[in-house]
Amino acid sequence: MSALPLRTVLRVAWRSLFIQAGYSPDAMQTLGLLYALAPAWRHLYDTDEARNAAVRRHLSTFNTHPYTAAALVGGILHYELKLARGEATVEDIARFKSTLMGPLAALGDGFFWLSLRPATGAVGVALVPVLGVWAPVVFLFLYNVVHFVARAWLFAVGLRSGAALVTRVKSLRVPTWSDRLRSISALTAAGTGAWLTVRFGAALHGAASEALDAATDVPEPTSARAVLGAAMACLVLGALGVALVERKVQPLAVLYGAAALAVVLGVLW
Amino acid sequence: MTWTQLAVTALWGGLVALERRAFLQAMLSRPLVAATVEGLLLGDVASGLYVGMVFELFFLGGASLGGAHPDHDTLPAVAGAAMAAGMGLASGVESTPAMWALSILICAPFGRAGLWLEHRLDRRARKYFGRAVTATDSGNLDKAARQNLRAMWPQFVFYGLLCAAAAAAGPSLHALAKGFPPSLLRGLTWAYPAMGVAAGAIAVAGSHAPKRHALALAGAALTLVAALVTGGLS
Numbered sequence: 001m002s003a004l005p006l007r008t009v010l011r012v013a014w015r016s017l018f019i020q021a022g023y024s025p026d027a028m029q030t031l032g033l034l035y036a037l038a039p040a041w042r043h044l045y046d047t048d049e050a051r052n053a054a055v056r057r058h059l060s061t062f063n064t065h066p067y068t069a070a071a072l073v074g075g076i077l078h079y080e081l082k083l084a085r086g087e088a089t090v091e092d093i094a095r096f097k098s099t100l101m102g103p104l105a106a107l108g109d110g111f112f113w114l115s116l117r118p119a120t121g122a123v124g125v126a127l128v129p130v131l132g133v134w135a136p137v138v139f140l141f142l143y144n145v146v147h148f149v150a151r152a153w154l155f156a157v158g159l160r161s162g163a164a165l166v167t168r169v170k171s172l173r174v175p176t177w178s179d180r181l182r183s184i185s186a187l188t189a190a191g192t193g194a195w196l197t198v199r200f201g202a203a204l205h206g207a208a209s210e211a212l213d214a215a216t217d218v219p220e221p222t223s224a225r226a227v228l229g230a231a232m233a234c235l236v237l238g239a240l241g242v243a244l245v246e247r248k249v250q251p252l253a254v255l256y257g258a259a260a261l262a263v264v265l266g267v268l269w
Numbered sequence: 270m271t272w273t274q275l276a277v278t279a280l281w282g283g284l285v286a287l288e289r290r291a292f293l294q295a296m297l298s299r300p301l302v303a304a305t306v307e308g309l310l311l312g313d314v315a316s317g318l319y320v321g322m323v324f325e326l327f328f329l330g331g332a333s334l335g336g337a338h339p340d341h342d343t344l345p346a347v348a349g350a351a352m353a354a355g356m357g358l359a360s361g362v363e364s365t366p367a368m369w370a371l372s373i374l375i376c377a378p379f380g381r382a383g384l385w386l387e388h389r390l391d392r393r394a395r396k397y398f399g400r401a402v403t404a405t406d407s408g409n410l411d412k413a414a415r416q417n418l419r420a421m422w423p424q425f426v427f428y429g430l431l432c433a434a435a436a437a438a439g440p441s442l443h444a445l446a447k448g449f450p451p452s453l454l455r456g457l458t459w460a461y462p463a464m465g466v467a468a469g470a471i472a473v474a475g476s477h478a479p480k481r482h483a484l485a486l487a488g489a490a491l492t493l494v495a496a497l498v499t500g501g502l503s
């Protein structure tokens with residue numbers, strides 16, 4: 001069996017975007033894996049028995065990060081091709097999957113979920129004062145440039161090199177990038193919180209805030225005293241919020257606590 | 270609130286619920302994006318943008334790690350934006366910070382409710398895996414593969430309906446809130462930036478950055494100094 005047709009490879013890559021569609025607690029992403037690999041079987045194996053055996057090989061639980069799953073799907077194709085040529089064994093495929101599922105999940109979680117997404121999300125939110133409705137577009141662009149390039153690259157490297165993809169991924173120094181991205185997230189999230197306080201807290205002293213429909217155009221902050229008051233409130237509330245969350249207080253309780261404090265102050269003022 | 274607006278909200282809510290986990294995951298379902306588009310669809314961009322901002326910060330540190338899933342971030346964002354826009358539409362003017370605050374307060378727990386629903390739908394998806402195994406046993410490999418897509422429709426329907434219900438509740442909530450005393454309305458107006466700060470603090474704590482306290486202080490201080498120098502940021 002020679003290489004797979006490009007159209008089939010592209011169909012598998014496209015279908016890998018649905019890796020979590022049929023997620024369930026026991027089988028996890030197994031259904032998604034079966035769906036992704038389905039177009040390849042007729043090109044890889046000539047008989048129904050061989051195709052059936054191939055599908056059965058992949059009925060065991062499969063779970064990893066949805067983006068790094070691209071590397072595993074590509075790698076599985078790599079080994080299935082070798083198996084069809086008689087250059088690999090069924091055990092090679094099982095070993096490849098079971099060895100790399102966990103580490104690739106940890107890599108994807110750490111980089112995409114805990115670093116890139118918070119950083120680009122925080123930057124997107126911080127750009128709202130400058131770009132308004134275009135800020136979400138910038139966020140989508142920043143995130144997806146990395147996301148789609150990574151997914152395509154991981155699939156291609158998995159398909160070309162199988163387990164050797166580990167060396168390629170290691171050379172990217174992902175943990176270093178993760179730390180930098182987390183710093184961006186902390187810096188910009190706090191800045192946005194401060195902006196919200198000044199923009200809406202310092203501005204809303206007067207009668208405009210005492211009617212539900214009155215503040216159609218949110219007034220601009222006018223005095224340095226109002227800004228200074230809002231700044232102090234922001235720093236105290238922000239520091240308290242961070243301290244509470246780091247002491248395992250539920251974020252929802254912190255959110256409601258801040259709102260309750262503001263409502264009480266509004267009523268008593 | 271017209272039937273068309275409710276249908277559009279249901280469609281968008283269902284689509285982004287699918288995008289969040291079942292397909293693509295290109296972050297169209299993140300609160301900032303999903304809520305802003307919802308606001309655009311209902312003709313009140315401000316409600317989408319400002320409700321989305323707070324929920325984006327609030328859910329910034331949440332992540333699906335291994336088999337553990339975080340609270341649903343898309344449902345409260347789209348429902349909150351739809352509710353705030355519904356209130357704005359009922360008032361005949363653009364939505365206000367008090368409306369955003371009220372919508373956030375009501376819709377924030379939807380994150381937990383959305384997670385509960387997700388778990389229920391995940392358990393329901395077991396039957397599709399069973400069908401895939403049966404189809405494989407009978408040699409029908411195409412049918413086995415197709416089961417993956419079958420699990421998507423309940424998510425689309427349930428999350429879409431919940432978002433439409435939130436939009437429909439907006440006008441009733443507006444009628445109720447109009448009867449609030451002025452002092453309470455002032456408090457709700459202040460609650461919006463207060464929740465923004467709290468959400469920012471939650472994001473800082475959830476960032477797990479090595480020097481997050483110093484960085485957060487620097488970020489907040491820079492913004493506040495800029496505000497003092499310019500007399501307020503627009």
